Amino acid sequence: MESxxxxxxxxxxxxxxxxxxxxxxxxxxDRRAGKDGxxxxxxxxxxxxLAVAFHESHRQLTERSEGMTFPLHDxxxxxxxxxxxxxxxxxxFGMIPNLERVMASAPPLLAAYSAAWxxxxxxxxxxxxxxxxxxxxxYENECNYCVPWHTLLAEQAAMSAAVIDALxxxxxxxxxxxxxxxxxxxxxxxxxxxxSPAERDAFFAAGYSDVHxxxxxxxxxxxxxxxxxxxxxxxxxxxxxxxxxxxxxxIGMRSR
Numbered sequence: 707m708e709s710x711x712x713x714x715x716x717x718x719x720x721x722x723x724x725x726x727x728x729x730x731x732x733x734x735x736d737r738r739a740g741k742d743g744x745x746x747x748x749x750x751x752x753x754x755x756l757a758v759a760f761h762e763s764h765r766q767l768t769e770r771s772e773g774m775t776f777p778l779h780d781x782x783x784x785x786x787x788x789x790x791x792x793x794x795x796x797x798x799f800g801m802i803p804n805l806e807r808v809m810a811s812a813p814p815l816l817a818a819y820s821a822a823w824x825x826x827x828x829x830x831x832x833x834x835x836x837x838x839x840x841x842x843x844x845y846e847n848e849c850n851y852c853v854p855w856h857t858l859l860a861e862q863a864a865m866s867a868a869v870i871d872a873l874x875x876x877x878x879x880x881x882x883x884x885x886x887x888x889x890x891x892x893x894x895x896x897x898x899x900x901x902s903p904a905e906r907d908a909f910f911a912a913g914y915s916d917v918h919x920x921x922x923x924x925x926x927x928x929x930x931x932x933x934x935x936x937x938x939x940x941x942x943x944x945x946x947x948x949x950x951x952x953x954x955x956x957i958g959m960r961s962r
Contacts, residue, residue, distance in 0.1 A: 776939035779810040787813035791820055801946065805851065805932055808939045819931045826928055829921040833863035838884050839922055841873040842891040843929035845954070851936040851943055852929070854950035875955055886912030891922055899923075 777783070780802065781792045788810040795802050809816040826836060837860040844852040853874060860870050872879050879885040890909040893901045909919065935941065943951060 776808050776941075777811065778804055778807040778942075780807065784810040785813050788816050791816050795820070801944075803855065804941050804944050805936060808941050809931075809935055815931065815935070819928065822924065822928045822931070826921070826925050829924065830917060831921050831925075834860070834865045834869075835884070835887055836925060837863050837865055838869075838873065838879075838887050839891050839925035840929060841870075842888045843895060843926055844933065845873065845876050846892055846895045847929065847933040847937070848954045849929075849933040849936050850952055850954075851941045852932055853952040854943060854947035857950045857952070858947055874952060883912050883914075887914065887922075890914070890919070891926070894922065894926060 779785075779788065779792065781789050781796070784792055784807075791813070792802050792806060792810055795806050806816060806819075809819060829836070831839070837856055840856045841853065841860060843849075844856055857870060857874065860873070866880075868880050869884060871877075873888070879888055886909055890901075890905065893905045906919070910916075
């Protein structure tokens with residue numbers, strides 16, 4: 707594997723750097739003392755050649771790794787199979803968010819994400835409930851890109867400011883039914899689907915059904931694609947939502 711090869715090269719680089727430095731010093735000392743330093747010099751130069759070769763291989767691997775930039779495509783630069791989807795996003799959304807630009811490098815991913823997004827909008831969960839699912843997943847998966855966007859979408863869905871603030875901070879929601887939805891969604895993520903009967907029953911007791919439970923899973927599938935993409939690609943936040951930027955709240959270190 708590429709990572710294994712890179713590790714071996716790094717080890718060899720350190721080894722040869724040390725050997726070349728040590729042998730060079732010994733060779734110079736031998737020559738000053740009138741001893742036979744030629745053999746040591748020849749060995750030193752052979753090691754230098756090997757070290758140079760390993761340094762060059764390491765440089766090429768580094769450049770290759772740094773070239774994996776997850777480009778931000780548009781309708782012209784994207785692979786052919788993704789161009790129509792990007793064009794449709796621009797028509798429907800007025801712009802192409804950077805998430806879709808990144809996903810365009812893998813047209814099947816972009817197609818699956820777009821289709822699942824549209825399907826989630828057709829579920830029996832209303833607009834506010836869908837954003838509860840999305841924002842809960844974004845919080846738990848610590849998606850700095852998606853939280854700002856879904857904050858905007860939650861505002862557009864007429865979600866109350868108190869609920870939005872609670873979702874952005876990981877707090878309990880002031881609405882008991884929405885809190886049951888948030889807790890159920892969070893439990894699914896934390897347990898990788900292996901929730902307890904009590905957690906499932908609490909969701910049902912709040913007025914949700916088995917259909918709603920399955921629809922939440924669809925919403926989480928959407929978020930897996932977006933959150934994971936943003937995590938590995940470091941997707942830059944779009945200017946349209948920069949003012950809604952987000953970092954996951956953490957307990958800071960206390961001063962003495």
